[in-house]
Every structure is written in C-alpha cells, then in structure tokens.
Amino acid sequence: MNTTRSLSPRARWAVPAVVAGAVAAAFAVPATVGAVASDDLPAVTADELVDRVANAEPVPVSGTVVYTARLGLPDVTVSELQGAGPLDLLGGSTTMRVWSDGEDSSRAALLGDVSEYSVVRSGAEAWTYSSADDEAVHYVLDPADQERYDELAQQALEPDVEGDVPTPSELADVALAQARISTDVETTDPVEVAGRAAYQVELTPQTDATLVDRIRVAVDAETWLPLRTQVWSVQDAEAPALEVGFTDVSFDVPEASVFEFSAPAGAEVREVVVPLPEPGTMEKPSSSALGEDADVAVSGTGWETVVEVSEVDVEAILGATAEGRLPEGSTGSSGADDLFEEFTDAEEGELPGVPELDTQALYEQLATPVDGGRLLTSALLTVLVTDDGRVLAGAVPPATLEELAG
Amino acid sequence: MSLAEAPVAETPAAPARATARLLRSELRLVFGRVRNIVLLAGLAAVPLLIGTVLFITQDTPVAGQGPPFLDRVTGNGVFLVFAALVSCLPFLLPLCVSIVSGDAIAGEAGAGTLRYLLVVPVPRTRLLLVKAFAALAYAGAAVAAIAVVGLVAGAAFFGVGDVVLLSGDTIPLAEGMVRTLGVVAYVIASLTGLVAVGLFLSTLTEVPVAAMASTVVVAIVSGVLDALPQLSAIHPGLLTHHWLDFGEFLRLEIDASTLLAGLAVQAAWVAIFGALAWSRFTTADVSS
Numbered sequence: 086m087n088t089t090r091s092l093s094p095r096a097r098w099a100v101p102a103v104v105a106g107a108v109a110a111a112f113a114v115p116a117t118v119g120a121v122a123s124d125d126l127p128a129v130t131a132d133e134l135v136d137r138v139a140n141a142e143p144v145p146v147s148g149t150v151v152y153t154a155r156l157g158l159p160d161v162t163v164s165e166l167q168g169a170g171p172l173d174l175l176g177g178s179t180t181m182r183v184w185s186d187g188e189d190s191s192r193a194a195l196l197g198d199v200s201e202y203s204v205v206r207s208g209a210e211a212w213t214y215s216s217a218d219d220e221a222v223h224y225v226l227d228p229a230d231q232e233r234y235d236e237l238a239q240q241a242l243e244p245d246v247e248g249d250v251p252t253p254s255e256l257a258d259v260a261l262a263q264a265r266i267s268t269d270v271e272t273t274d275p276v277e278v279a280g281r282a283a284y285q286v287e288l289t290p291q292t293d294a295t296l297v298d299r300i301r302v303a304v305d306a307e308t309w310l311p312l313r314t315q316v317w318s319v320q321d322a323e324a325p326a327l328e329v330g331f332t333d334v335s336f337d338v339p340e341a342s343v344f345e346f347s348a349p350a351g352a353e354v355r356e357v358v359v360p361l362p363e364p365g366t367m368e369k370p371s372s373s374a375l376g377e378d379a380d381v382a383v384s385g386t387g388w389e390t391v392v393e394v395s396e397v398d399v400e401a402i403l404g405a406t407a408e409g410r411l412p413e414g415s416t417g418s419s420g421a422d423d424l425f426e427e428f429t430d431a432e433e434g435e436l437p438g439v440p441e442l443d444t445q446a447l448y449e450q451l452a453t454p455v456d457g458g459r460l461l462t463s464a465l466l467t468v469l470v471t472d473d474g475r476v477l478a479g480a481v482p483p484a485t486l487e488e489l490a491g
Numbered sequence: 492m493s494l495a496e497a498p499v500a501e502t503p504a505a506p507a508r509a510t511a512r513l514l515r516s517e518l519r520l521v522f523g524r525v526r527n528i529v530l531l532a533g534l535a536a537v538p539l540l541i542g543t544v545l546f547i548t549q550d551t552p553v554a555g556q557g558p559p560f561l562d563r564v565t566g567n568g569v570f571l572v573f574a575a576l577v578s579c580l581p582f583l584l585p586l587c588v589s590i591v592s593g594d595a596i597a598g599e600a601g602a603g604t605l606r607y608l609l610v611v612p613v614p615r616t617r618l619l620l621v622k623a624f625a626a627l628a629y630a631g632a633a634v635a636a637i638a639v640v641g642l643v644a645g646a647a648f649f650g651v652g653d654v655v656l657l658s659g660d661t662i663p664l665a666e667g668m669v670r671t672l673g674v675v676a677y678v679i680a681s682l683t684g685l686v687a688v689g690l691f692l693s694t695l696t697e698v699p700v701a702a703m704a705s706t707v708v709v710a711i712v713s714g715v716l717d718a719l720p721q722l723s724a725i726h727p728g729l730l731t732h733h734w735l736d737f738g739e740f741l742r743l744e745i746d747a748s749t750l751l752a753g754l755a756v757q758a759a760w761v762a763i764f765g766a767l768a769w770s771r772f773t774t775a776d777v778s779s
Contacts, residue, residue, distance in 0.1 A: 199737075333748070
C-alpha cells in the first residue's frame with residue numbers, strides 16, 4: 086500500500102503503457118515460437134514425395150481447416166442472414182471442422198456465427214444438415230446399387246453429395262493427379278503447418294494456356310497426409326486464389342458417435358437416391374444430373390482440359406433448384422394460401438422479408454452475357470454456357486472456350 | 492495479551508472489514524437504484540416478449556423466420572434463452588452495462604459524493620476494484636435475468652426437451668442445461684472488457700451521462716468496424732468480435748481454443764483499460 090502510494094503520477098501513467106506492451110507481446114509471441122524442427126527432415130525428391138502421398142495408408146484425422154477463396158467472383162454470400170452453407174465457399178474465408186476415420190466415414194462442418202452446415206458420410210450413405218434452415222438431406226443408394234456397393238466396398242467409392250466440402254487432401258489429390266503430365270514438380274524447403282513438420286511440393290504447369298500459375302501442397306512428414314494446398318492463379322502472383330489448410334490437426338481416431346447421424350426431431354428431411362456410377366465412368370459427370378440427353382466430350386489434355394457438355398437444359402436446372410417456395414397448404418386453408426400468394430410474388434413464392442437465394446438471379450449476376458451465350462469467369466475456372474445448350478468449362482482463359490464453342 | 496499486540500493483529504483485518512462494508516454498500520447502491528432495476532426488468536422482459544409473440548404466431552406463415560434460434564423456440568423452450576441473448580447482445584446488453592459502469596465513478600463525482608467516499612479508510616485502488624466488481628455483478632445479473640426468464644417463459648410456453656445442436660445432433664436435456672450455463676458464463680465474461688472501458692471513461696469526467704454515452708459508442712463502433720470486411724486484419728482484436736462465439740457451446744465438439752481466444756481478447760481489454768482507469772483514478776485531484 087505504501088509502495089503504491091509513493092509512486093509518482095508519471096510512474097503511475099507508465100503502468101498502462103507497460104500493460105499494453107505486455108498484452109501485445111502475449112498475443113504476438115505464440116505466433117512466432119513453438120516452431121517445430123522442420124529443418125531436420127530427411128530430404129526427399131519430388132517424385133518420391135508424390136509417390137508417398139499417392140500410396141499413403143489413409144489415417145484417421147480430425148481438426149480445423151480454414152478455406153480461403155479469392156476467385157474474383159461477385160460477393161453473393163449473406164451468411165449473417167442465411168447461416169453457414171456451401172455458398173460461403175465462393176469467396177472469403179471459411180472455417181471448417183473435419184473428422185475422418187481414414188476409412189469410409191467422414192464428417193465436415195462449415196462454421197458460421199451461431200450456425201453450421203454439416204456433411205456426414207458413413208459408407209454409402211450421406212447426410213447434409215443446415216442449422217439455419219433446419220433441413221436435413223439424406224443421400225442413399227437404391228437397393229440394387231447398395232448391393233453392388235457392398236461388393237465393391239474395398240474400393241474407395243463415395244456417394245456424390247451435393248454441396249460437398251473441400252478438404253486439403255481432396256484438393257491436393259486433384260493437383261497431384263496432374264503431377265505426371267506436363268507439369269514441373271519440385272520440392273521447396275520444408276514448412277510448418279498446424280504445428281506439424283511438412284514437406285512441400287510445388288507443381289508448375291508447363292503450358293501457358295491455363296489459368297493455374299502454380300500449386301503448392303504441404304504434406305505431413307509422418308503420415309504423408311496433405312495438410313495444406315494453395316493454388317495461385319496467373320492473375321495474381323501474390324495471394325493464392327484458393328487455399329485450404331489445417332490450422333489444427335490431430336491423428337487420433339475420432340469417436341464413432343461423430344459419424345452417426347440421424348435427422349433431428351422437427352427437421353425437414355429430404356431423401357435423395359443417388360445412382361452409383363458404373364465402373365469406368367467415374368470421371369464423367371453423371372449425365373442424369375444435367376439433363377436427359379446430355380452428352381459429355383473432353384478436349385485438350387492436362388492443364389488445358391476443357392469439358393464440353395451438350396444438350397444441357399440450363400433453365401430446367403436453375404428452376405429445379407430454386408428454393409423458398411411456400412409449401413402447399415402451409416397456412417392451413419386453401420383460401421389463406423391463395424390470399425398469401427396474392428400478396429407475395431406468385432412467381433417466386435418467397436416469403437416476404439427473407440433473403441432466400443434465387444438461383445436464376447445468382448446465375449445472371451455471376452455470368453456475363455457474351456456473343457452467343459453467357460460467360461462465367463473466375464481466377465481459376467472459366468465456364469461458357471452457349472445459347473444452343475452447350476456448357477464448356479476448364480481452367481483456361483475465356484478466349485479458348487469461345488474459340489472451341491465456335 | 493499485551494497492549495502492543497492488539498493493533499498488530501487488527502491492522503490487516505480493519506481494511507478488509509472496511510472493504511467488505513464498502514462492497515456491500517456499493518452493491519446496495521447499484522442494485523437499489525430505481526433506474527438500474529427498471530433496466531434489469533426491461534432486459535428480463537425481452538425473452539417474455541419474444542416468447543409471447545412466437546406463441547401467438549406459431550401457426551401462421553411467418554413462423555420459423557428471423558434471427559438465429561428463433562425458429563427453434565416453438566419446438567423447444569430452451570432455445571428462447573439463446574434467441575433472447577442473440578437479440579440483446581448487439582445493443583441492449585451493452586447499453587445496460589455502459590450505463591452502470593459509466594456511472595460508477597462519474598456518478599459519484601457528479602453528485603459530489605466522491606470526496607466523502609475517499610474519506611473511507613480504503614485505498615483508491617481497492618475502491619476502484621469495488622466499483623468494477625459491482626458493475627460486473629450487475630452485468631452478470633442482467634445476463635442471468637435474460638437466461639432465467641427465457642428458460643421459465645420458454646418452458647411455460649413451449650415445454651423443454653432434448654436439445655438439437657447446430658450440427659444436427661441431439662443431446663439430452665441435462666447436458667443441454669450444462670451447455671446453457673456455459674453460454675451464460677461466456678456471455679458474462681464477454682462483457683468484462685466493456686465494463687473496464689466504461690470504468691476508465693467514468694474516471695475521466697464528472698458528467699456521468701458523458702461516460703455512459705461514450706461507453707455505448709465504443710461498443711457500437713466496435714460492432715460497425717467488425718462489419719467492414721476491409722478491416723478484417725483487426726477484427727480478431729475487437730471488443731465485440733467474439734461475442735457470438737458462444738455458439739461454440741452448441742456444436743458437436745466444443746473447441747476450447749475458440750472460447751479461449753474470445754476470453755483472451757476480453758482479458759486484454761480488461762488489462763489495458765483497467766490499468767488506464769487505475770492510473771487516472773489514483774492520480775486525479777478529487778475536488779467534488
């Protein structure tokens with residue numbers, strides 16, 4: 086008491102300055118220390134590294150993943166109002182929690198402020214759940230396909246889930262698949278990702294005709310699991326256009342309850358039967374999702390690959406996914422329903438005051454009209470939808486697509 | 492017992508008794524003031540109001556819309572607590588906390604009672620701590636009032652049951668209650684930084700309204716800055732940035748590091764503005 090009383094006013098005012106300095110130091114220090122000895126890793130060649138990743142035993146993993154996209158798309162996300170959802174992935178930073186048992190069960194949760202979008206997979210069955218809409222979607226195979234799946238269970242087949250969530254390894258697999266074709270592969274200095282020592286490999290396309298400038302994949306030195314994938318576009322040499330990486334990772338087996346999901350009471354549940362692709366057609370987009378007569382053609386190789394799908398009914402796809410319709414009879418009487426429709430836009434059927442996403446409007450906002458169709462450009466992918474019902478897509482400049490479309 | 496021993500034994504006890512007396516009178520002052528009681532009642536009325544509105548509109552087309560958790564309330568009354576907290580966090584709670592913490596020192600100075608208070612045999616540092624504790628107790632009472640009234644009203648209107656988490660998983664009601672307690676504790680802890688800011692501003696002026704208003708402004712400006720994507724670099728350090736992180740308690744696996752990050756930011760604001768308030772209050776000339 087006496088010592089504090091004897092402090093001069095000037096000394097007393099020094100205290101907040103010291104406290105502020107200490108606080109700043111406390112927040113800055115953990116960011117710099119705690120570095121693991123990533124320099125001590127035995128050297129590996131680029132080829133060896135790519136092999137190791139391709140042949141690595143799948144391991145159980147869980148952790149936090151941060152996904153950042155700078156694709157140059159118009160900002161269409163209103164996650165504050167809509168809650169977390171797959172559209173968050175179009176731009177900005179998104180935090181996800183992921184769990185995987187290393188076999189056929191996995192779970193990913195896209196986190197928003199007091200909202201969450203979950204994708205839970207268990208064998209051939211998958212669920213998505215959005216906390217904002219309180220809607221669960223159950224993806225299953227039909228019984229015949231299920232039998233076939235059980236026979237093929239040793240093959241790593243996974244059901245197609247709408248609004249899938251990207252993980253560092255998924256993106257890395259796509260990139261490393263290109264490693265042998267028209268690509269320069271080199272290792273860079275080891276890095277540290279999520280507190281783990283990691284090798285890093287850099288893939289540079291040999292061609293100039295692609296939007297991809299270079300890709301870096303950081304691979305855990307013990308488990309050979311990709312921990313971070315960064316993709317640079319030719320448009321921006323500084324910041325990666327796409328970055329997915331763990332900020333926190335654990336290789337303990339997640340609790341089995343994590344992968345057990347059932348629709349919560351009161352939630353709206355939709356059942357979707359997904360076709361199991363015939364062996365050999367895995368690479369092609371399933372044509373039933375695009376329209377009855379859709380036909381898929383691939384031109385170019387490696388980084389210049391352009392996928393062309395013809396006879397696509399764009400209007401129908403946009404119409405089918407339009408959301409926000411008032412369910413029949415939700416007001417309890419047909420008279421009230423009619424009255425309600427009178428007062429709201431009957432075309433849209435949306436409830437007033439709720440910013441539901443209109444797919445048609447979104448499409449028109451994203452795709453700019455060009456000669457003979459509509460063009461969607463982003464830092465890494467270009468899509469051309471022609472007026473005669475063809476869709477061309479590839480990691481190539483718009484001019485290439487327009488030339489191919491003729 | 493010799494005469495010489497007696498004072499030695501009593502000296503440490505006497506200030507402690509005086510501090511306890513001061514704390515009791517301070518709590519009586521804060522919780523006895525009509526204005527503060529009315530504010531508390533107003534906050535407690537929020538869940539009651541939301542519950543009543545939802546109860547009346549639950550069978551109409553507008554049901555199931557609005558801010559987070561609102562659509563869950565009719566299915567499970569527990570969610571009324573969260574819906575009410577989400578509604579009060581942006582403005583009403585900071586307002587009440589600002590009024591009480593901004594009034595702490597400036598109110599006494601404005602009324603001319605501060606110099607009498609300083610005659611009490613309690614050092615200024617301890618007096619400041621007593622004031623801070625009373626303001627924090629009020630903040631805690633405000634959050635608790637919303638939670639308790641929300642739970643009671645929710646149970647009465649809609650009943651309570653197993654809690655569906657944000658991830659879609661269902662947990663038993665008992666565990667849901669424990670997590671609700673966690674939410675309440677986190678929200679109270681989230682307000683400590685604002686209490687420290689209010690206390691510091693309160694030491695700067697003799698006009699209590701000025702201190703209250705500027706504290707509210709700090710909270711609101713923080714919220715506005717948090718909404719500007721261009722400033723994302725400074726967002727993690729903002730006073731209000733982590734307030735909604737209480738949603739972490741409603742996820743499948745509670746990630747302690749997310750909660751600790753929010754608490755660390757509050758601790759930093761408390762340390763800096765607490766130190767500023769201490770420097771100001773222990774060096775100021777008090778003439779009124």
